Amino acid sequence: MTDALLTETRSTTDAAWWRQAAVYQIYPRSFADANGDGIGDVPGIVSRVDYLADLGIDAVWLSPFYPSALADGGYDVADYRNVDPRLGTLEDFDRMVEALHGRGIRVVVDIVPNHTSNLHAWFQEALAAGRGSAARERYIFREGTGENGEQPPTDWESVFGGPAWERVADGQWYFHNFATEQPDLNWDHPEVREDFLTTLRFWSDRGVDGFRIDVAHMLTKDLTEPLPSRAELDLIPQDGKHPILDRDDVHEVYAEWRRVFNEYDPPRTAVAEAWVSTPERRAKYASAEGLGQAFNFDLLVADFDATQFRTIIADNLAQSEASGSSTTWVLSNHDVTRHATRYGLPALDGRPVKQGTEWVAAGGPAEGNDREQGLRRARAATLLLLGLPGSAYLYQGEELGLQEVAEITPEQRQDPAFFRGGEFDGLGRDGCRVPLPWTASGSSFGFGTGDAHLPQPAWFADFAVDVEAGDPTSTLSLYREALRVRHVLQSDESLEWIETGRPDVLRFARPNGWHVVTNFGTEPFDLGADAAGVVLGAVEGSALPRESTVWIAPAGLLA
Missing domain, CATH: 3.90.400.10 (Oligo-1,6-glucosidase; Domain 2)
Known part of the structure; x- marks a missing residue:
């Protein structure tokens, strides 16, 4: 497929573009720094539009770029309808949208409705x-x-x-459910509701195509006195009537939002970050009358294990079919340890995972973390994910195979979770937010002209874009080819499992004859004659190597 045809495909006005989109999350302060102040900015994103187009994504999702004191990485918003002056201007934002749209890339922005900054x-x-x-x-x-x-x-x-x-x-x-600098809003107040409708229209009118809704399950609350104790609160079921989590009345808010989204042609999209108790509860956020899609985070807490992956995939496809939405697949984001590192650490084996805990226990990159195995498994898991029906959310830097960065001293850290403990204990989330390496040399590896706002380790040089772009075996080359081929092979939102005779090998077929095979085991798996049809991934003779994935397609399907 030519570059022109790819751009034409991605720039379609089809209202259902989001159902099987590849969405690339940009953490703006750590993506690219155009003015050399050490903080990524909107002009920096514009300077890398060609890179994003070459990657082959359908959309970018921007984490918050609004004015903020950075008490929580930008999720403490002081003004919902402006750009942080350290990151640019509204005019810069408009130029970014124009540049991305010109390359067939849609724009999704973060909305943080549960709380404001205390400086709001x-x-x-x-x-x-x-x-x-x-x-x-x-x-x-x-x-x-x-x-x-x-x-x-x-x-x-x-x-x-x-x-x-x-x-x-x-x-x-x-x-404040989060940091002290993030006071919760009262969503029973009509001014609060109306102001966010104004915000949604403000960004939609500027060309934004969709919204990612931060902690979408927390907005509405019932704080009728007497209030329960913490111990009593923990025992209240999250069935729609909990005082502060996943209340049924939150969907009245999203029904209003849906009416705003539908004022536009094509309608604006939305995806909920909703950590809820059951698939049925999550489906409410993904309804066509509400936000339309909800994140499926199940793979974030799964080991590199065939049984776990198959169960999660089957369950989430069933959920999406029941809700009429499409599912989402996520292996990394700005809140969790990068999956190239997670897969090199000891298996969780069902233990609860908290950001940083396993990383700290393993002693960082020099001890307890098999970096080679982690990257090998990450590449395999990514190829499996990109072969699934539904939308794929990719986090900046994973296409380079970046590991989590542990080499950050306490005085260099920024994440409130590191200092205050809570749900994100251990090292906090700074390790996945370190600015990207664009070049193998320079004071900040091409991120900017000066030092980056979080320290980059020396080993970043080996993962720089200019190094990987010229290596056909690199992780960047794998992502580019996978996204290119995915655009050609993508079919309807279904799959059929094919038994392999081995519990550690998964295989499924898409309706057009595209097959995905993942070997989760440590022994090769013989593909037989099918090895001749491999269009992505590597085989050794007719064998699929350990911890790897291949795509197989009928002759002529990629022509």
Whole structure:
């Protein structure tokens, strides 16, 4: 397929483009730095549009680029309808959208509706206005307990650790499910609801094609007193009536949003980040009357194991069929240890995973982490993922085979999770947010003209874009070829499992005769005559090597 035809295919106005799209997540502050201040920016993204087009993606998803004090990596938003001046201007944003659209790449932006920054104009107004004011009604303020209100309203903990309530100067307390700098909004307030509709239209009018909704399951709350204790809260089932998580009434909000999305042609898309208790609960976010799609994070907590992968794939395809949506496949993002590292660490074997814990326990890159095995398994898992029906979400740097970076000293770290503990313990999330290496040399490996805002290790030189681009065996070359071939082979959203006679080898067929075979084991698997039909991946004679994936296609399908 020619480059022109690929661009034409990706620039279609088909309203269902998102159903099987390859979406590339950009963490803007760590992608490319155009002005040399050490922080990635919007002009930096524009400077790399050719790279993104050559990669073969259908869309980019931008993590927050809004004005922010960076108390939580940009997820503390001070102004939802502007660009952080350190990252550029609205005019820069418009040029980026134009440049990406010109290469057939759609644009998805992050919306953070559960909380604002404490520097947001609304919260500053609430602090100044005092008790009982209309401004405080936009947030969740309560009187404290104890003789003089000196104790928080409840003993709840925030996700990042520590109390979920913060006291202000006049003695009241506000609720923050995340960092103290991220006060939760009151979604019962009509002004809050209307303001976010304005925000969705603002970015849609600027050409944004879709939205990723941060912690979509947390917006609405029932804080009717008496409030439960932390122990009581933990025992309340998440069945739609929980006080602060995955409430049924949150879908009233998304029904309003859907009406806004449908004002546009084609309709704007959305995908929910919703960590909920059951597939049925997740399906509500993916309904056509709501956001339309919800993240499936199951592979983030799975070992490199054939049984686990098959169960997760089958379950999620069944869920998407029931909801009428398409599923999403994710191996890495800005919140988790990169999968090239996870797959080189000891298997979880069903133990709960927390960001950084296994990495710390393994002693970082020099001890307990088989980097070669991790990358080999990551490449195999990625080829399997890209062969599945549904949309694939890729995180910047995984196409280079980047490992998690452990060589960051405590004083260099930025993630509040590192300092406060909570759900993201261990090393926090900085290790997957280190700026990308574009060149094998330079003070920041081509990221910018000066030092990067997080330190890059010396071994980044081996993973630089200019090194991998010229190596046909590199991970970058594999991603480029896989995304190119995927565009040609992609068919309807179904697959058929084909038994292989080995529990550690998975094989499935797509309706057009495209087969994907993954050997999760350590012994080669004989493909027989099918080896002659391999169009992606490597075989040794007729054998599929250990921990690898191939794509097989009928003769002429790629012509």
